[in-house]
Amino acid sequence: MLEIKNVRKTFNPGTINEKKALNGIDLRLEEGDFVTVIGGNGAGKSTMLNMIAGVYPVDCGSICIDGEDITHLSEYKRAKYLGRVFQDPMTGTAADMQIEENLALAARRGKRRTLRKGITAKERKEYRELLKLLDLGLEDRMTAKVGLLSGGQRQALTLLMATLKKPRLLLLDEHTAALDPKTAKKVLDITEEIVEKNQLITLMITHNMMDAIRVGNRLIMMHEGQIVVDVRGEEKKKLTIEQLLQMFEASSGSHFASDKAILSK
């Protein structure tokens, strides 16, 4: 369970570039929640995910996972609760290291790294089986450097790494945005499969309104650092893009300003 209370963040306070990125976020995610997050450019979607992940400190408020306050925990320490996939396929994996080495690093998330072997023969077998499930042919290239993979393959691998040790919360930051439509669909399918199989609480930012409506059981929309729409269950399933845009205009008093989102509907 994730509980965010009154989280605020202002970048460059007191300067001409002051930017109120988060303006009092309250959010509670329960078991089984798969939440899609939409919103215009600069609405605070990525900032919210980065705050949860601890990339930078919050100005006020609290973030709890399963009742434990992680607000002031450093990024690497709270990583044991979180699986993360980034927008840029380069970010989530180490290009200079082998596929199996990347997986072995992820398998030790949240554990002390000792002088034991960095990867064991038993692990290699497990990884081979897991990679087979991705159906991208990676199981035969386990010792290849990740830098040789395509963007889609790297995102699929990052997804596997993020969930190799079951996280309490999976954070997906527009993880299909940099991929071509066909690959994006494939990666999204894999995402749904993995979330379903592991029953993960998931927060997924997307710029694709169709995906936002179709995927998951709950949808939130952000605007100027606040959550302005929060629909779930049956109500969410029946949503249309037109309704979504209307809801946005009603709650924010302005037009939905994201070319990417409009174009991709």
Added chain:
Amino acid sequence: MEIISQLFSALPGSVSQGLIWGIMAIGVYITYRILDVSDLTVDGSFATGGAVAVMLILNGSDLWLAMLLAFLAGMLTGAITGGLHIFMGIPPILAGILTQLSLYSINLKIMDKANQSVNVNQTDLLISLRWVKEFALHNPLITVGIILVLLIAVLYWFFGTEMGCSIRATGANVQMSRAQGINTNFNKVLGIMISNGLVAFSGAFLAQYQGFADVKMGQGAIVIGLAAVIIGEALFGKIFKNFALRLLSVVLGSVIYYIVIQAVITMGLDANMLKLLSAVIVAVFLAIPYWKKQYAQRHMFRKGKGGAENA
């Protein structure tokens, strides 16, 4: 003909120096290639290693104990550079320069003066240039050669452990490492410490080899280390893929560097020009990947234009 025979008789000496500096070059490889940090501490920590070893030996310490303490002293210098970077937010290059500068004073304090000699006639030493042509354990070629094999084996093991892998990951992708729960700050400091430990260890060998430690013995060490790394990669990068072999290629790079230096001196180059020559060689080798890219880009552009004309 005379030049060749001169070169040949100088060969054991050049190879010995190359092997000794090869340990140092492995240290540079750890920061420059694995951690992706340019650490300039080495110019100071190399002399620190020499100074610590020589003073301990002069005071009657066990030789291997002196080597160990030189290694630890080097690790301490690395901890300071790492600390300046992590706790004070100073960029690594500058942090290294600050440590290097302060080590000049510290090395003078360790030695009490700018130069301390250990006479091989009066003191027992692990290696000396006097023994380069002897077939015995104290021949620098043999002692340093064995130490290098052991070092490469230990480093190969270490960088394959969970901790070693996480250091490699830190150098390869900091963001990903943090997301996977790796303490990247700690790893950077640890990597810089190991690197400078090796550098000081190498300095301790060189001081015995040449029979003295000098406060300036590490001047330009970073350039020699980089030269070794780059030459090794240029010549063996295509065939040596395994990590242990990569470390070996760095050592070979160092040996080749010293043979080339010996050759140009034998052919009559003014020894004062050596540092300039080294810097030019390193600059050119560093530029080659950049030039290659630029050339490929221009080539593509021309091809593209040709295609447009045909269309």
